[in-house]
Amino acid sequence: MSDLLTPVFIAAFIGACIAGAIPLMLAAIGETVGEQSGVLNLGIEGMMLMGAYFGYVVALDTGSLWWGMLGGAVAGAGMSLVLMILSVWLGLNQIVLGIAITLAGVGTTTVLYNQTYSQTAPRVDPSPWVIPGLSKIPVIGQSVFSQSGIFWGAIILAVAVSWLLSRTNWGLCIKAAGQKPSSLDAAGGSVMKTRSQAVLVGGVFAGLGGAYLSLVETSAFTPHMTNGLGYIAIIVTMLSRGRILWVAVVSFAYGLTVAVGTALQLTSLDIPTDVITMLPYIVVMLVLLIFARNVYISPALGAPYTRGAR
Amino acid sequence: MAKSDQGRLRSVSYLLIRSVLPILMALVVAGILLVIIGKDPIGFYIGVFQNGIMGDNWQHSLVMMTPLLLIAIGLIVAFRGQLWNLGYDGQFLLAGVVVAGLAPQLIEATSPGVAYLLLTIAAVVVGAAWTYIPAHLKARFGTNEIITTLVMSIIGVGLTNILIHYFFQDPSVRTPRTSSIPMDVMLPYIPGTHVHVGFIIAIIAAIVFQFILKRTSFGLRLDVFGASPKSARHVGIKSGRMIILLFAISGGLIGLAASMDIFGQWGYMRTNWNPAYGDEIVPFVFLARLSPLGAIPFIAFYSVFATGGMIASQEAGFSSQFLKVIVALILIFMAITEYIGTKRDLGQSYLPDELKETIKRPFANFASRGGKP
Numbered sequence: 045m046s047d048l049l050t051p052v053f054i055a056a057f058i059g060a061c062i063a064g065a066i067p068l069m070l071a072a073i074g075e076t077v078g079e080q081s082g083v084l085n086l087g088i089e090g091m092m093l094m095g096a097y098f099g100y101v102v103a104l105d106t107g108s109l110w111w112g113m114l115g116g117a118v119a120g121a122g123m124s125l126v127l128m129i130l131s132v133w134l135g136l137n138q139i140v141l142g143i144a145i146t147l148a149g150v151g152t153t154t155v156l157y158n159q160t161y162s163q164t165a166p167r168v169d170p171s172p173w174v175i176p177g178l179s180k181i182p183v184i185g186q187s188v189f190s191q192s193g194i195f196w197g198a199i200i201l202a203v204a205v206s207w208l209l210s211r212t213n214w215g216l217c218i219k220a221a222g223q224k225p226s227s228l229d230a231a232g233g234s235v236m237k238t239r240s241q242a243v244l245v246g247g248v249f250a251g252l253g254g255a256y257l258s259l260v261e262t263s264a265f266t267p268h269m270t271n272g273l274g275y276i277a278i279i280v281t282m283l284s285r286g287r288i289l290w291v292a293v294v295s296f297a298y299g300l301t302v303a304v305g306t307a308l309q310l311t312s313l314d315i316p317t318d319v320i321t322m323l324p325y326i327v328v329m330l331v332l333l334i335f336a337r338n339v340y341i342s343p344a345l346g347a348p349y350t351r352g353a354r
Numbered sequence: 355m356a357k358s359d360q361g362r363l364r365s366v367s368y369l370l371i372r373s374v375l376p377i378l379m380a381l382v383v384a385g386i387l388l389v390i391i392g393k394d395p396i397g398f399y400i401g402v403f404q405n406g407i408m409g410d411n412w413q414h415s416l417v418m419m420t421p422l423l424l425i426a427i428g429l430i431v432a433f434r435g436q437l438w439n440l441g442y443d444g445q446f447l448l449a450g451v452v453v454a455g456l457a458p459q460l461i462e463a464t465s466p467g468v469a470y471l472l473l474t475i476a477a478v479v480v481g482a483a484w485t486y487i488p489a490h491l492k493a494r495f496g497t498n499e500i501i502t503t504l505v506m507s508i509i510g511v512g513l514t515n516i517l518i519h520y521f522f523q524d525p526s527v528r529t530p531r532t533s534s535i536p537m538d539v540m541l542p543y544i545p546g547t548h549v550h551v552g553f554i555i556a557i558i559a560a561i562v563f564q565f566i567l568k569r570t571s572f573g574l575r576l577d578v579f580g581a582s583p584k585s586a587r588h589v590g591i592k593s594g595r596m597i598i599l600l601f602a603i604s605g606g607l608i609g610l611a612a613s614m615d616i617f618g619q620w621g622y623m624r625t626n627w628n629p630a631y632g633d634e635i636v637p638f639v640f641l642a643r644l645s646p647l648g649a650i651p652f653i654a655f656y657s658v659f660a661t662g663g664m665i666a667s668q669e670a671g672f673s674s675q676f677l678k679v680i681v682a683l684i685l686i687f688m689a690i691t692e693y694i695g696t697k698r699d700l701g702q703s704y705l706p707d708e709l710k711e712t713i714k715r716p717f718a719n720f721a722s723r724g725g726k727p
Contacts, residue, residue, distance in 0.1 A: 130686070133706070133709050134693055134706065136689040136690070136692075136693055139438060139500065140640070141689060143440075143685060144682040144686050145682070146682075147634075148682035148683070151676055151677070151680075154675035155391070155675055155676050155679065159672065234708070236708050236709060237712070267673075267675070272504070275501060275505060276505075279501055316516060316520075318512045318515040318516050321512055322508070322513070325509050326509060328505055329487070329505055329509065332491065333491070336491050336497050
């Protein structure tokens with residue numbers, strides 16, 4: 045076991061941690077904004093897949109990861125338009141629409157991938173930013189300070205959303221729409237507009253999370269590559285009670301379990317791969333069992349708002 | 355008299371339109387999508403019909419319908435109580451692997467009849483047991499059951515593979531799979547067909563649950579609970595117990611579906627096998643208005659569509675995952691049709707007030723400035 049704890053190994057371990065955490069964190073940030081405004085986005089899995097696929101396509105066409113990320117964000121936002129128009133504007137059932145968006149995302153991306161890249165399966169060039177000076181630090185230099193620039197972009201976005209939610213009027217409107225929509229309405233705000241913005245932001249972040257998965261983490265798209273990550277994002281959101289810092293912390297804890305799973309495969313212990321893939325989910329379920337009392341959900345979550353209705 | 359007949363006729367035709375229209379619209383839009391990716395939609399739909407019904411193919415569809423209908427009833431029971439049991443894959447596979455793993459030896463040790471009876475009970479228990487944690491969390495802490503059932507489902511799928519690898523591996527083959535039930539002792543066919551008797555069991559289950567839901571006090575209490583857990587408490591329905599019971603029935607029926615499918619159709623299970631029956635039938639359960647008997651025609655339609663569509667999509671050269679897109683379209687059109695229908699029944703405007711105001715505001719501003727921008 046001790047021969048595993050070499051600097052190279054630890055660097056790879058931290059790298060795996062980050063790779064597992066960032067897509068989840070991005071998606072969970074989007075879900076948090078949506079849930080804070082009272083919209084439960086169950087279609088996040090489908091939005092992530094759309095982001096992953098279209099990010100991949102755009103990145104291949106333009107040769108730039110940044111354009112790819114933008115493409116993923118647009119695809120995610122496009123999927124969230126369905127939720128915005130049908131659920132926020134017309135008040136249709138969010139759960140039914142969420143299932144529909146997930147199915148549509150899985151189906152569409154698989155069909156399109158099989159039509160386009162399944163034969164050649166080209167890979168996207170990663171473009172790590174080796175930060176001068178800092179990347180010379182042993183262990184951390186190779187793992188944290190040699191990440192793709194998109195990693196830093198994701199961190200900045202997380203900080204930005206955290207600031208917007210907790211320090212601005214916009215964040216206050218979002219929270220009011222989720223806590224007591226009628227009071228936001230009475231104060232002269234528009235519940236519909238606020239929730240629409242929140243849903244779009246949620247779609248953008250889900251798309252970004254998916255694109256990060258295909259572009260940075262694996263450098264290629266594979267059908268149904270999210271494999272339940274969208275649902276984990278919803279759980280992260282529930283556990284972190286609307287605070288972006290906690291979203292980041294819980295996401296990195298998840299990344300840790302993924303990295304531990306990968307590391308366990310390298311040991312001489314004979315652990316089946318199924319146990320490794322199940323590990324994060326088992327941890328999530330245990331966390332839910334232990335902290336079930338603390339799970340927080342906006343009071344108006346899932347309920348469409350009709351003015352004047354009681 | 356004539357007038358009330360007319361009224362009834364109208365309400366029946368409304369119901370038919372509301373149920374069938376979403377499917378038609380979804381098929382049209384899916385056809386347009388096929389044209390966009392350069393495929394022939396008419397040829398695809400003809401292929402679906404030929405491979406789903408023509409010749410002896412309708413029998414394949416009925417075989418597929420058996421687990422689908424049982425899962426549908428399981429979903430209906432949960433959905434009626436406003437409980438979202440979306441963990442059907444895990445419940446189905448775990449129940450399936452237990453019966454597939456134990457069946458060959460148990461059949462040898464006893465008789466097929468006894469073995470099937472015991473194993474069916476085991477499948478029901480396993481399916482029901484796998485819902486317990488989500489049900490308990492929901493009953494005790496109100497934890498969102500959508501999420502917990504989905505996570506338990508993913509764990510269940512992984513556990514299935516582990517069970518095959520370490521407990522039920524067929525020693526005579528290298529591939530990870532369970533031993534097969536001998537062909538001659540699998541569930542018998544309905545005379546004159548190649549459809550196993552599990553189909554009859556599924557139909558009987560639909561009838562029984564139709565009766566339970568519509569004609570018994572339990573069904574009434576379930577509906578009260580589904581309409582409002584708060585008012586259910588006022589009439590003495592214990593919501594915690596109700597949640598656990600409904601989840602158990604739902605999971606049990608899904609376990610039953612697994613046992614019938616294994617005994618009648620497959621005879622064994624291999625790792626990473628997941629037919630994912632549940633995902634695609636959710637819209638049809640709603641289109642049937644959560645009625646077990648009403649679900650029969652819809653599930654039959656989908657069985658034909660899935661059986662034929664699987665082959666037709668391969669022949670036409672695209673992924674059979676396209677069926678998922680069609681199901682998603684049905685769900686969306688169903689929600690829209692339902693919305694318009696409700697607004698129409700209530701005589702309300704089709705657009706919510708706030709949306710109308712938002713749309714009107716720019717025009718109103720424009721008008722108040724005397725038409726000058």
